[in-house]
């Protein structure tokens with residue numbers, strides 16, 4: 001695909017493996033796990049090179065403006081494989097402290113016991129990363145917008161700090177999706193996605209992606225083959241199909257989220273709203289630059305009354321963990337992603353007991369507001 005094509009065109013066409021036999025418009029499903037090896041590179045699902053895996057990963061890579069990528073069985077598999085492709089025993093990694101809960105628990109339990117040391121820094125000031133660099137620092141890892149309070153990390157500032165020291169950078173771009181934010185263009189080396197969210201987009205599958213340069217992929221692929229986190233052909237085929245509509249889905253989610261964030265912010269039953277598209281968001285100006293596609297479909301807000309009772313009264317918006325689907329969902333971080341923290345720990349990172357995380361879907365925004373309006377007291 002030409003780089004000059006717009007993202008909607010790329011989403012529909014990039015990565016397609018075609019149908020040489022019947023000339024159909026869609027990539028056929030190739031479930032085979034055994035292929036002829038004579039005269040060609042061996043295809044095998046755990047080598048990440050079977051046709052449906054390649055179609056889906058090339059589409060995500062093209063949408064991110066990356067050279068290449070791999071598809072994994074989950075976002076966490078992509079994240080951990082990516083990290084372990086860069087570091088070894090004795091190395092040091094700097095993470096931003098606002099991390100997706102699963103990533104936080106995974107890296108803080110798995111990495112130290114392999115002899116890899118980690119630091120967690122407040123990402124609100126990029127200089128905090130510079131100050132945490134040690135001679136053995138090999139990787140800087142960020143996530144923006146963050147979960148669940150939608151904080152924004154200045155991607156280019158962090159990438160520049162790392163580049164000056166020859167340190168590899170990695171970002172979790174799940175919340176923004178490849179539609180709104182393309183960190184490779186800002187100097188980031190590796191992008192991870194939970195494909196379970198906006199990429200799948202219909203709350204019905206689990207997968208992950210890692211996209212990067214061809215040179216860095218060599219290491220990622222050799223680790224990925226050893227760790228065995230490849231996705232299956234059915235999921236890859238479904239994801240290629242989902243990705244054809246990601247731009248129009250996410251555009252609608254951006255638009256709905258902006259409108260709802262403004263409605264919530266002007267309602268006196270709501271104590272606070274967190275959304276990078278609001279002008280009073282502390283990093284709205286940075287978000288505007290690094291999220292040219294839009295501010296995303298995720299927002300959170302704090303109710304004045306009991307948030308759990310509020311969610312119990314919703315009729316259209318579903319109460320659910322996970323995010324990024326076409327249907328709107330809400331969850332309580334206190335009861336889900338942040339339930340293992342004490343009330344004091346949650347307070348320190350701004351996760352109030354009445355905080356509601358809202359994954360805005362593609363429904364009519366007015367219908368969503370009517371549902372919220374009848375449930376708020």
Ligand SMILES: *Cc1c(COP(=O)(O)O)cnc(C)c1O
Nearest residue numbers: 074075076100172174194196207
């Ligand atoms: C869901 C999620 C992950 C983990 O992805 P899985 O597909 O559940 O393994 C990582 N990062 C973010 C931001 C997520 O939302």
